[in-house]
Structure formats: C-alpha cells, structure tokens
Amino acid sequence: MTNIYDSLKNKSFEDPNINCAIAARADTSDDKIDLSLGTLCDKDGKFYMFESVKKAEQLVINDDNRTEDYLFMSGDEEFCLAARSILFPGAQSEELSQLVSLQTFGSTGAIALFLQLFSELDYNPTVYLSDPTWCNYYGMLENVGLKYTHHPYIIKGENRLDIDSMISCLSKANLFDILILQVCSHNPSGLDLSEEDWAKVLEVVQQRKLIVLLDIPYQGLSKDFITDVYPCMLFLKARPAVELFVAQSFSKIMGLCSGRIGCLHFRTLSNSNHLKIALTRIIRATYSTPPRHYASLVKRVLTTPDLKKEWLEELTMLANGLKKARAELCNKMVNEFGDRWSFVAKQSGMYAYLNIEDELVKKMRDMHIYTSFRGRIVLSRINERNIDRLIYSLKSCLGIEMI
Numbered sequence: 001m002t003n004i005y006d007s008l009k010n011k012s013f014e015d016p017n018i019n020c021a022i023a024a025r026a027d028t029s030d031d032k033i034d035l036s037l038g039t040l041c042d043k044d045g046k047f048y049m050f051e052s053v054k055k056a057e058q059l060v061i062n063d064d065n066r067t068e069d070y071l072f073m074s075g076d077e078e079f080c081l082a083a084r085s086i087l088f089p090g091a092q093s094e095e096l097s098q099l100v101s102l103q104t105f106g107s108t109g110a111i112a113l114f115l116q117l118f119s120e121l122d123y124n125p126t127v128y129l130s131d132p133t134w135c136n137y138y139g140m141l142e143n144v145g146l147k148y149t150h151h152p153y154i155i156k157g158e159n160r161l162d163i164d165s166m167i168s169c170l171s172k173a174n175l176f177d178i179l180i181l182q183v184c185s186h187n188p189s190g191l192d193l194s195e196e197d198w199a200k201v202l203e204v205v206q207q208r209k210l211i212v213l214l215d216i217p218y219q220g221l222s223k224d225f226i227t228d229v230y231p232c233m234l235f236l237k238a239r240p241a242v243e244l245f246v247a248q249s250f251s252k253i254m255g256l257c258s259g260r261i262g263c264l265h266f267r268t269l270s271n272s273n274h275l276k277i278a279l280t281r282i283i284r285a286t287y288s289t290p291p292r293h294y295a296s297l298v299k300r301v302l303t304t305p306d307l308k309k310e311w312l313e314e315l316t317m318l319a320n321g322l323k324k325a326r327a328e329l330c331n332k333m334v335n336e337f338g339d340r341w342s343f344v345a346k347q348s349g350m351y352a353y354l355n356i357e358d359e360l361v362k363k364m365r366d367m368h369i370y371t372s373f374r375g376r377i378v379l380s381r382i383n384e385r386n387i388d389r390l391i392y393s394l395k396s397c398l399g400i401e402m403i
Contacts, residue, residue: 015135015136015139016135016372016373017036017037017038017135017136017372017373017376020036020365020370020371020372020373021034021036021037021370023365023370024036024370027368027370029368031367031368031389032368032370033368033369033370033381033386033389033390034370034381035369035370035371035372035377035378035381035382035390036370036371036372036378037378038187038252038350038351038378039252039255039257039378039380040252040255040318040350040380041380041381043321043383044383045381045383045385045386047255047257048255048318048380049255050254050255050311050314051310051314052301052307052308052310052311052314053254053255053256053297053301053311055307055310056297056298056300056301056304056307057297059300059304060293060296060297060300066296067292068292068293069292070289071103071289071290071291071292071295072280072289073102073280073283073284073288073289073290074101074102074103074276074279074280074283075102075103075104075263075289075290075295076103076290076292076295076296076299078299078303079103079263079295079296079298079299080101080102080103080263080265081101082298082299082302082303083101083248083250083262083263083298083302084096084099084101084263084265085302086219086225086229086302087216087219087229087232087246087248087265088229088232088233088236089226089229089233090233091233091236091237095236095237098236098267098272099236099265099266099267100265100266100267100268100272100275100276101263101264101265101266102263102264102265102276102279102280102283103261103262103263103290103295104247104262104263104264104290105260105261105262105287105290106217106249106250106251106260106261106262107215107216107217107247107248107249107251107262108136108140108249108262109260109262109264110247110248110249110262110263110264111137111140111180111213111215111247112140112143113264113279113282113283114213114245114247114264115127115140115141115143115144115146116144116282116286117275117278117279117282118144118146118178118211119144119145119146120278123176124147125146125174125176125177125178125211126147126148126149126173126174126177126178127141127146127147127148127149127177127178127179127180128148128149128150128151128169128170128173128177128178128179128180128210129148129149129150129151129180130150130151130153130166130181130182130186130189131150131151131152131153131154132153132154132188132189132373132374133150133153133180133182133187133188134182134187134188134215135373137180146178151165151166151169151170152165152166152169153166153186153189153191154189154191154355158343159189159191159343159353159355160191160343160346161191161193161197163193163197163200166201167200167201167204170201170204170205170208170210171204171207171208173208173210174208175208175209176209176210176211177208177210177211178210178211178212178213179205179210179211179212179213180213180215181201181212181213181214181215181231182214182215182216183214183215183216183218183219183228183229183231183232184216184218184219184221184222184223184228184229184231184348184349185218185221185222185228185348185349185350185351186349187218187350187351187376188351188353188372188373188374188376189347189351189353189355190344190347190348190349190350190351190352190353191346191347191348191353192222192223192348192349193231195230195234198230198231198234199234202234202235202238202242205235205242206238206240206242209242209243210242210243211243211245212235212242212243212244212245213245213246213247214231214232214235214244214245214246214247215247216228216229216232216246216247216248216249217247217248217249217251217252217253217262218252218253218349218350219248219253220253220312220315220316220319221252221253221315221318221319221322221349221350222319222348222349223348224316224319225312225315225316232246236267241267241269242269243266243267243268243269244266244267244268245264245265245266246263246264246265246266247262247263247264248262248263248264248265249261249262250262250294250298252350253315254297254298254301254311256294256297256298259293259294259297260291260294261294261295261297261298264279318380321380322349322350322379322380323348325379325380325382325383326344326345326347326348326352326379327345328382328387329344329352329377329379329382329387329390330342330344330345332387332388332391333391333394336391336394336395337394337395341354350378350379350380351376351377351378351379352376352377352379353374353375353376353377354371354374354375354376354377355374355375356374356375357374358373358374360375360397360398361373361374361375363397364393364394364397367393367396367397369389369390369393377390
C-alpha cells in the first residue's frame with residue numbers, strides 16, 4: 001500500500017531553540033545547565049510566577065460575574081485596550097483611535113496572522129529580517145509561502161550594530177515590502193537600535209513605503225518599561241504616516257508562557273475595517289475564537305492600580321536581575337578570556353549572545369551545557385551555582401587550561 005505520508009519525510013522539524021531545549025530536558029545528568037529557552041527564572045533557576053498575576057487569577061476565579069462563554073474572533077476588547085495602553089504611553093486619543101487591536105496567541109500568533117494576511121494579497125512582497133534573527137520567523141514565513149531576505153544587522157567579527165549597511169540594504173527594497181523589527185532585547189544578538197538608529201530606519205520606511213511589523217515580547221526587560229516602547233510611539237506619531245503593525249506578548253513579561261496571550265495592533269492608511277474583517281475571517285477559519293481566561297488575568301493586572309504597581313515592581317526586579325547576571329558573566333569572561341567576549345557587556349535584555357561556532361556549541365552540549373544557536377545564553381538561567389561551571393566548560397572546550 002502506498003504511504004500517503006511519504007512526502008513528509010523531507011519536512012523535518014529544525015528549530016535550534018526548541019531542539020536544544022528538548023535535548024536538555026532529556027539529559028538526566030546532575031551537571032546539566034540548561035540555558036536554552038527564554039523564560040524568566042528566580043534565583044534558584046525555577047520558572048518565575050508573578051505574585052501580581054497569582055492575585056489577579058484569584059480575583060478572576062472568585063468573580064461572581066465570571067463566565068466561560070465564547071469571545072468573538074477579535075477577543076476581549078477591554079483586554080486589547082489595556083494591552084494597547086502600555087505600548088503607546090502618552091499617545092493622544094486621536095492617535096489611539098487610529099489603532100485596531102485583536103487578541104492573539106502570544107506574539108507568535110500575532111505574527112502568524114499578519115503573515116497569513118499578506119500572503120493572501122495580490123502583490124508578492126519580500127519580508128526583510130535582521131541577520132541574525134529569531135529562528136521561528138523562517139518557519140512561519142515558509143508556512144504561508146512568503147519570500148524573505150536579510151538585511152545586515154551586526155558587523156561580522158566585531159559584534160556591533162551595522163546601521164549604515166542596514167539602511168543601505170533597506171533603501172533598495174521594493175515599495176511595500178515588509179520589514180519585521182524587534183523592538184527591544186533583540187533575539188538573539190542582544191543589540192538594540194538607538195533612538196538615532198530608529199530615526200534612520202523610519203526615514204527609509206517612509207521613503208520605500210515599507211510595511212512595518214514591530215515585534216515586542218520583552219517590554220521592560222531591556223532598558224526600562226517606557227524607553228523600550230520608544231519605537232512604537234515613534235512609528236505611531238510619524239508624519240508622513242506609515243503602515244504599522246505591532247505584535248505584543250505577555251508570555252515573558254507576566255510569566256504566562258503557556259497561557260499564549262498577546263495582541264496584534266495595527267494602524268493602516270487604507271480602510272482599517274477591511275483589514276479587521278480579513279483578519280477575523282482568518283481567525284475564524286483557523287481556531288474560531290481566542291480563549292478568555294488569560295486575557296482576563298492580564299486585563300485585571302493592567303486595570304487594577306495596586307496589581308499593576310506590584311507587577312511593574314516585579315518586572316523591574318527581574319530586569320535588574322538580568323543586568324546583574326550579564327555584569328557577573330562579563331566580569332568572569334574578561335578575567336578568563338580577556339577581550340574575546342567583552343562585547344557582551346554592550347548587549348541588553350534577556351540574552352547574552354556569544355556568537356560562537358556550532359562546533360563549540362556541540363562541545364559544550366557534550367559537557368551538559370545547553371546554549372542555543374551560536375551560543376545564545378538566557379541570562380535569567382545563570383546563577384551563583386552554575387556560572388563558574390559555565391566558564392570552566394568554555395575554557396575546556398577552547399582547550400585552555402584552568403589556572
């Protein structure tokens with residue numbers, strides 16, 4: 001009998017982040033150090049559960065008006081408005097009224113909706129991604145059949161931003177091509193654009209009439225809660241106005257990774273209702289309606305002053321923990337390796353990007369040290385119990401004798 005699934009043999013699952021995490025989970029060694037998946041952890045390396053979110057959940061569960069009735073395709077409107085408010089602080093009501101927001105399954109769901117929409121349009125845009133970039137963009141683009149290319153982002157061998165080459169590349173894009181930009185805590189490089197850089201990007205976006213998707217799963221974890229959303233405000237207020245989409249997630253910043261809760265916000269120069277109808281049609285045909293519970297949790301945190309204050313304090317504490325872990329890692333690496341990885345000190349956010357060869361990543365894995373593609377390290381998973389062994393493993397894999 002012919003196997004109707006034979007064609008799937010050539011469609012293997014290649015995601016270096018997930019594959020690394022799977023391998024780490026299967027490793028039963030007491031020496032294992034898992035630095036792969038990007039989640040926020042406490043000082044003991046356990047997944048951090050926000051106290052503010054726990055309290056919100058109890059309020060939601062005990063609410064006499066609680067319901068598990070269907071939401072419509074665009075989701076919980078009050079949640080969407082609350083989520084929008086933290087992305088565009090200080091925006092005028094007229095500016096906010098131009099935005100349309102839909103509840104999604106995290107920022108990944110928001111990006112998938114966006115890409116599905118553009119795959120259905122009559123023109124054939126190219127999607128521009130940074131080099132390096134988040135690996136899951138590739139799978140989502142391939143799923144909908146959109147073509148993509150890269151713009152320069154890092155100067156090879158120097159591990160610093162290459163804004164001039166980036167702008168030069170984008171200036172050659174076709175009109176209405178798509179540009180996906182990570183707003184802060186760039187994954188994997190940890191290198192964020194400065195305000196001056198963002199102004200240059202905006203200028204080329206306006207010149208080439210590019211469609212911009214801002215991806216922001218890490219608000220508050222790079223510089224600070226307000227500074228991190230500067231690009232969102234910049235593009236919203238831009239004149240001449242630009243086509244703007246924003247993919248937002250609460251997976252990291254509220255510890256709701258399995259809750260899959262986020263938003264897609266957009267401001268279009270065309271008929272926004274046409275786009276909303278098209279997106280709700282995709283939602284209905286894909287998963288029908290979004291879930292209510294985690295939208296209720298986030299909404300309760302963002303609209304209850306005491307809970308919002310506590311959440312922001314927790315988020316700041318965790319962000320400071322990332323900065324402390326980076327400083328400690330950099331100090332130890334400078335002491336042991338000189339300037340080899342001194343550039344890590346100039347990175348920010350959740351990740352330390354060592355930019356090492358795959359061979360060294362594999363050698364470290366043999367020593368039960370799990371880093372993602374090219375040595376991306378999740379800083380929240382570094383603690384006083386494992387940092388010295390991480391340094392030891394790096395030295396051992398490089399063939400450097402311990403002193």
